Amino acid sequence: MTIPETSAPLPAAPAPAAASTGTGPAAVVRGAAPAGTTGGSPPQRNARRRSSRRAPARRTLTYAVLVVAVSATLLPFAWMFLGAFKTQGELLRRPITWWPEQPTLDNFLVWFNELHIGTFFLNSVVVAAFTVLGNLLFCSMVGYALAKMDFPGKRFLFLLVMVMLMVPGVVTFVPLFVMVSKLGLVSTYPALILPFLAAPMGVFLMRQFIMGIPDSLIEAARIDGAGELRTFLRIVMPLCGPPLATLGILTFLGSWNNFLWPLVVAQTEDMYTLPVALSLYSTGQNATDYGLLLAGSVLVITPIILLFVSLQRYFIQGVAATGIK
């Protein structure tokens, strides 16, 4: 089970989130200080010299520890990628082999030719796309109302959103399934998409960010005669780039990896998403075909890893933003 990294209080103002990762102001200050010559009294310089003499050994040790730790973290992925190219015979052979002796693409070909992975991939993409679009639109709309408008029931609505952040998935699971099956929606896209179309976490994220937008900006738009919709579309939304990127990425991630709900409501093969297909094939008659399963895993995680590596800044900003008060 993953940490619901997205269900955390956010910084009230957008600025800390943007500055929180990598070379944020704090890091710059710290990096610059030892090299700086301004305002350093003699004892301070001595202290710096002492610490810089010790530093190389300590830094080498730090690097060594980090390299070992990150290698251990990534080892399962290396093992998965290498294994996907091994034959079943080699995978079962003991002692284990590291590098594939006779690299083969057979495991992947089975997925493409016999198991119709294209359909599952398309399902995952469709579900994720609608989920992301819905969250971006609906969460920012209600976020704007909660942040910048006054209306009866506002506090109550916000309270409900906060409570919902703490509700474990299994609580709503049973009635939700009963409802979906009574509506005849089992094995349809609406069943896969609708429950995730507007997450409380997204509402919270957007509200926190929009609250940081100066009131004067919005007042000015209103005085100039802009209606709420125009203020929202022309003033608020263009300023919401960073939180929308964060929300979009986190929602995509959640949708792509979502497993239990799709497993229960996608009951026909043409509606499987990638994780559902992989899990069902890994418990069925293919359960012992390790090469096939490892290749399937590679196919499921490769798109998300590519996306992550290319957009890692935004992923990490999003998570870091949830951790700062």
Added chain:
Amino acid sequence: MPAGTKNAGRPPASAKVRAGQTRRRRNALTAWLFALPFVLIFSVFMLGPLVSSFLMSFTDFTSRDIENPLAVGFVGIDQYAALFRNPQFLHSVLNTAYFVVVGIPLTTVLALALAVALNNGITRFRTAFRVGFYTPVVTSIVAVAVVWRFILQPDGLLNVILGWVGIAGPDWLNSTTWSMPALILLAVWRNLGTLMIIFLAGLQAVPGDILEAAEVDGANAWQRFMRITLPMLRPTLLLGTVLLSVGFLQFFEEPFVMTKGGPLDSTLSVSYFTYNQFGFGKYGLASAASYVLFVAIALLSLLQFRALRSKD
């Protein structure tokens, strides 16, 4: 939609009070229109099920009653009494507690150590390290379960590596003693990245000049960490553990994809118990179990947030 509501049909200036009321009412209407899509989805797919689940937990609702929900028998608090007499449920509570009590400190300490290491003097490859540690977080549990099952075999990769240092590893997933440690290992691996990133962000907010001043005053690295960094990191630390607790209390996917709750229920969690009862069609019992979990999560979160706030 409410575009241009501002100027549409402006009331006569004489009726100032009425105009104010009208405007306020119109503004409220506009706000609710903005909230409407979310409120609809929220009510139907979240709030509704949350309330029905609560009601269901006081009935003996089963899968047979779907056709005729009104004929369901009300059993009141008996459902909860039955739950706490159910040995399997109690077992699942203990398993979840084991997971939380071992998993949370382990993840927190490791994540903090890595964040500190990454924050101290690491300038090159910093991004690469962050990406590396965070990669398990972005990958699907189902996909990584396949390779972990393979790694945790009696003669699998983990035991081969343990063999290098002279340890004969167990048959991790088929041992009632070692199944939970194996799943904790997997959970730590999967959650370390998130927590590390949160801590790293917190560490970068610790002012460098305070640390420098302490260094000038002769405080060594350990003293600076214990006396300055750790106290200043406290809110971040608490928040991180709240998040982790909420996630860990819902422990489900790891046993689901790795052990099916076995062997001999040794990895059956409360969430898993609920899911199983749902599968058996015992919706009432499943709802009661899920509400026990909800209350536990809410209480723990409140407790932790109170601790967080009291020291601010």
